[in-house]
Amino acid sequence: MFGIKLKDFGISFGNMEILKNVSFDVKEGEIVTILGPSGSGKSTILRSIASLQDSFEGEILLNQTCLISGNQKCNKDIGYIFQDYALFPHLDVKENIGFALYNLPKIEKQRRVDELLKQFDLVEHRNKQIHELSGGQQQRVSIARTIAYNPKILLLDEPFSNLDSILRHKTKLWLKNIIKNLGLSAILVTHDKKEALSISDKIGILQNKTLVQFGTPQELFFKPANLYIANFLGEINILPKALMQDLRIDIPEHQTPIIRINQCHLTSTPLDTNQELLVKQSSYCGDYFELVLQFTKYSGHSITVHCAQEHEINSTVYINLQKGNILKVNTQ
Incomplete structure (x- = not known):
């Protein structure tokens, strides 16, 4: 059972405290969404898990054995999907997807890239440059590149924000199926409450620098801990x-x-x-x-x-x- 756990997590930038006493866990095959207003520290949590942010308090545990604390880091099992996709404009689609597979023999690398091109419906776009793709196609390339090296943890920072409403809905359902089929532990950061309610197994809501409620979408919607959460999740x-x-x-x-x-x-x-x-x-x-x-x-x-x-x-x-x-x- 592979999962991730935050225990008494906190972080400050100088004298400014951003988060304190944040604790939650994500089980294998589970999608957890972190909701909160702009500047509440949602993306900072992802960056800390991915070892892109140092000097935090508390612990981050991967599979109960790999501890991220102090100077110890372990991110080989973590895939990070950025809001702007972070694709390489000088590489074509197949080269972007295969970028993380540089350690594999050439034949095995080609087999894995072909497999991902088919899985992500990108076969006909394999030789295209990134600027020739639509936003939805670019996103699929970004996700395929991240999935290429078989991470166990998937971090998604506002992954649908650059898509129109119709494509956003289709991509959300598609990505949910990918996560479930691969049995990943996923943490999604978004500001869209409907998106969070429809895609998540659990939701955590940040308020006043901490996690004020964590549970299933139904629990938070029908039994909100306070007025802020009730209003945040739906019109009241x-x-x-x-x-x-x-x-x-x-x-x-x-x-x-x-x-x-x-x-x-x-x-x-x-x-x-x-x-x-x-x-x-x-x-x-x-x-x-x-x-x-x-x-x-x-x-x-x-x-x-x-x-x-x-x-x-x-x-x-x-x-x-x-x-x-x-x-x-x-x-x-």
Whole structure:
């Protein structure tokens, strides 16, 4: 069982502390995504694992036997895929892929390159220069070159950021299958929450210089540790505490009641259990309208909903908030 483990990891640049007490592990065949705002240290974690960043605190363990700590380094089992692909412009496709195989005999190297060209659907592009390829093709070359020497750990730093939305979706699913089929331990850094939720076995979220929650996408989505994580992973509405009192839902002082936007459904029926609201804004978003609604009973409180039909400004609508869909999360 090959995996990777960070234990009490921390790093500072001069007097500026970037990360502290970060601990998580990645099992064989598992994809772990690290999420956090810009500058939170996501890429620094990858760089430290790959021995591109020195002077960190704590330990990084590979397969429980290879320790990266202090001056000890072991990166022969690690593959790093950069955001800009880091391809060699003076080499063609087959030469880029075979670059890491310089220790192999010529015949064996050619066999491995041919195998990768076929696996990554690049056979017809084998003799092309890098500038002749599309962004998606360049990315496949980058990944093939990294996979060429059979790493056990795969580090991916914003690997889809240079692709358009359609190609991004296709490549994400393709890469997930590659990782699973090869049984790699992968750590992905991204700012895209939907990407993280759909591709990951586990997600870790950075906040205030540390890892505040680590678990499956379902655990983080339905049981967020705090308001920041709930809002980071999906669009939410914060509900008035006075409404919670009327619904007889107890909310401790340190918690905030929320409901996800996709669980807010409008109705035209003014039942006693429904909340009355006024339409204050309406935006057309293609396959739905986004409405900003103001509670008539709870002055100053608004929520956002998505619906199939357009509504006139200042018209009255109703919403039935199911108690089971209301989450209580820590404010901090």
